[in-house]
Structures are given as C-alpha cells and as structure tokens.
Amino acid sequence: MTRAPVPPKANGSPGPMVSVVLPMRNESRGLDGLFARLVPALRALAMPYEIVTVDDGSTDDTLARLKSFRDEVAHLKVVSLSRNFGKEIAVTAGLARTTGDVVVVMDSDLQHPPESIASLVAPWRDEDFDLVYARRKNLDRGGFLRNAFSKGFYAAFDFMSEIRVDRETGDFTAIDRKVVDAFLAMPERNRFNRGLFAWAGFRTTTVDVVMEERQVGTSQWGFLKLMRLAANAITSFGTLPLKIWAIIGSVVSASALIYGAYVSAKTLLFGADVPGYPSLMVAIMFFSGVQLIGLGIIGEYLGHVFSEVKRRPLYFVREAIGFDVPPATTSHTPGITVEDTCSDGL
Numbered sequence: 618m619t620r621a622p623v624p625p626k627a628n629g630s631p632g633p634m635v636s637v638v639l640p641m642r643n644e645s646r647g648l649d650g651l652f653a654r655l656v657p658a659l660r661a662l663a664m665p666y667e668i669v670t671v672d673d674g675s676t677d678d679t680l681a682r683l684k685s686f687r688d689e690v691a692h693l694k695v696v697s698l699s700r701n702f703g704k705e706i707a708v709t710a711g712l713a714r715t716t717g718d719v720v721v722v723m724d725s726d727l728q729h730p731p732e733s734i735a736s737l738v739a740p741w742r743d744e745d746f747d748l749v750y751a752r753r754k755n756l757d758r759g760g761f762l763r764n765a766f767s768k769g770f771y772a773a774f775d776f777m778s779e780i781r782v783d784r785e786t787g788d789f790t791a792i793d794r795k796v797v798d799a800f801l802a803m804p805e806r807n808r809f810n811r812g813l814f815a816w817a818g819f820r821t822t823t824v825d826v827v828m829e830e831r832q833v834g835t836s837q838w839g840f841l842k843l844m845r846l847a848a849n850a851i852t853s854f855g856t857l858p859l860k861i862w863a864i865i866g867s868v869v870s871a872s873a874l875i876y877g878a879y880v881s882a883k884t885l886l887f888g889a890d891v892p893g894y895p896s897l898m899v900a901i902m903f904f905s906g907v908q909l910i911g912l913g914i915i916g917e918y919l920g921h922v923f924s925e926v927k928r929r930p931l932y933f934v935r936e937a938i939g940f941d942v943p944p945a946t947t948s949h950t951p952g953i954t955v956e957d958t959c960s961d962g963l
C-alpha cells in the first residue's frame with residue numbers, strides 16, 4: 618500500500634515535504650562537513666525540504682555560524698534555546714517548529730549519515746509506515762564499558778517498563794506528521810523521546826544503516842549523564858521499580874521469620890551461644906542498604922511528580938530565525954500559556 622497523496626501546500630510547492638531536525642551543542646567545527654553532505658542528500662530526495670537546527674545553549678560560535686550559513690544553505694531555520702536543555706528537549710523544540718509531512722531527526726555530528734535519509738523516508742512514502750527507525754548495523758557504541766552499560770540498560774528497561782525499545786535503534790528516525798503531533802501532545806517534563814514514540818504506537822519499521830564515527834569533537838554524553846537518562850527512562854515508563862520493594866520486603870521478612878524460628882529452636886535445644894557478631898553486622902548493613910535503595914527509588918519517582926506538578930514550560934526560545942510565522946517562545950504544553958503560569962499574586 619502506498620501513502621495517499623498529500624495535497625499541495627498552501628505556498629504552492631508540491632507536497633509532500635520533508636523537515637530535518639538537528640539538535641546541536643557546540644558543533645560549530647562540524648557544520649561545514651554537515652551541510653556539505655546534508656544539502657545534496659536532501660536535493661536528491663526531490664522533495665521540498667526545510668532544515669530546522671536547534672542550538673541547545675552552545676558555548677562556542679555554533680549559533681553565529683548557523684546564522685551565516687543561512688546565506689548559503691536554502692531553507693535553513695535556526696531555533697536558539699535560552700540555555701542548554703539537553704538533547705531530548707532540543708529535539709522536542711525542533712519538532713515543534715517543523716511543518717513537513719515527514720520529519721527526519723538526526724544527530725549533527727555526522728554519525729548519522731545524511732545519505733541514508735532517502736532509505737528512511739522510502740518506507741514512509743512507499744509503504745505507508747508512520748515511524749521509520751534507523752537500525753545500527755554496527756552495534757559497537759565505543760568501548761567495552763559503554764557497550765556493557767547499553768546492554769544493561771536495555772535489559773532493565775525491557776524488564777521494568779510497559780513498552781519495548783529496540784537496542785539496535787537510535788535517534789535517527791523518519792516520523793510522520795501525525796506521530797510528531799502525538800509526541801508534542803505528551804506534556805511530560807521528563808522526556809525519553811524514544812520511549813514516548815514507542816508509547817504512541819503507530820506503524821513502525823526499521824531500516825539498516827551503517828553509523829559513522831564522530832567527525833570532530835567528542836561525545837557529550839558522560840557516564841553520569843547517561844546514568845541519569847537511563848534512570849529517567851526506566852522510571853518514566855513503568856512502576857515496577859516501586860512495586861518490587863513489596864516483593865523484596867516479603868521475601869526478606871519470610872526468611873527472617875524462618876531464621877528466627879530456627880534460632881529459637883536451636884537456643885531451646887542447645888542453649889544460647891554468643892558468637893555471631895560479624896554476621897549480625899553484615900545483616901544490618903545489608904538491609905540498611907536495601908532500605909536506602911528503596912527510599913532512593915521512591916525519591917526518583919517523587920522527583921518526577923515534583924517536576925511535573927510545577928508545570929514549567931519545557932524550554933524557552935531566545936531567538937528563532939527563518940520561520941514565516943514567529944514561533945512561540947515557550948514550549949507547547951497543552952492547555953497552558955505563559956500567562957496562565959504567571960499569577961498576579963506572585
């Protein structure tokens with residue numbers, strides 16, 4: 618089945634149109650290489666296109682260079698956020714400003730080869746898929762530790778969450794407009810984009826892509842940042858970590874009862890013996906640890922509730938360049954406007 622023809626756009630260009638979203642933090646040095654490959658790749662699609670770049674609080678001259686590239690690169694738009702909000706939010710800010718019928722999200726460091734955009738868009742156009750993921754053919758994520766961490770995370774996520782996220786897919790995706798709208802309608806502040814897309818559903822497929830090495834600079838995901846994203850992802854999509862403590866508690870209590878009965882019987886039959894101090898200490902320390910982990914996990918969920926009830930906008934836009942209609946300066950959160958959130962009493 619092929620996609621029903623999209624009606625021509627109001628601006629007279631033939632539909633359908635493709636938008637590309639590029640989140641960027643300190644990517645200035647790679648911009649020449651990026652546009653040198655992206656623009657021919659988009660032209661080869663023979664579809665109208667727009668490039669929406671999001672400057673996510675860069676501290677180098679990414680923003681200034683993006684602005685100057687607007688003279689050379691047609692249909693280049695720039696959204697500059699008020700500070701660094703992180704990649705997930707930067708992608709959200711970019712998606713909110715796209716107008717294409719299909720939106721391609723990709724990294725700006727050329728790890729996602731622009732030449733593969735055509736193969737991502739093809740299943741959308743020809744087979745009516747709504748969400749097309751690039752699947753890493755080369756799974757190595759740079760180093761033994763990072764691979765082990767990634768495997769551990771996906772195993773934990775699979776076990777504990779209500780949705781499935783494929784470890785072999787990443788953020789390089791082609792997304793139909795209706796899925797973009799569904800994604801933007803989800804108001805949560807703690808965002809794990811791939812989880813939100815998976816939760817939304819729709820007709821999904823994958824395309825094999827050979828990912829490349831970062832061309833310049835280094836990855837901006839330190840171990841701690843990755844840990845945060847992983848904890849956030851797991852606690853955003855399931856409550857098993859919360860509930861598991863009831864099971865652990867029951868098992869521990871049952872074992873304690875059995876052990877208590879055994880010790881009582883032993884004391885009655887053979888009298889009390891004093892030794893056992895080390896095992897007592899180990900037991901105390903172990904179970905204090907278990908209780909603190911349990912508390913920490915409750916804290917993680919409470920943190921989510923805290924940030925959700927504040928209902929702050931997801932991000933602020935400092936500058937938006939190249940958009941026909943000036944975009945809103947805050948994130949789209951259904952039902953809330955900036956005025957609503959600023960009470961006179963404050």
Ligand code: UDP
Pocket residue numbers: 639640641642643644673701702703704707723724725726728831835836837838
């Ligand atoms: N990025 C971003 N905001 C951040 C960190 C990263 O927009 O706070 C962008 C970055 O510029 C790049 C993409 O997200 O285009 C992927 O980042 P990176 O290459 O550092 O991560 P990795 O490829 O190692 O997962």
Ligand code: MG
Pocket residue numbers: 724726728831836
């Ligand atoms: Mg990268």
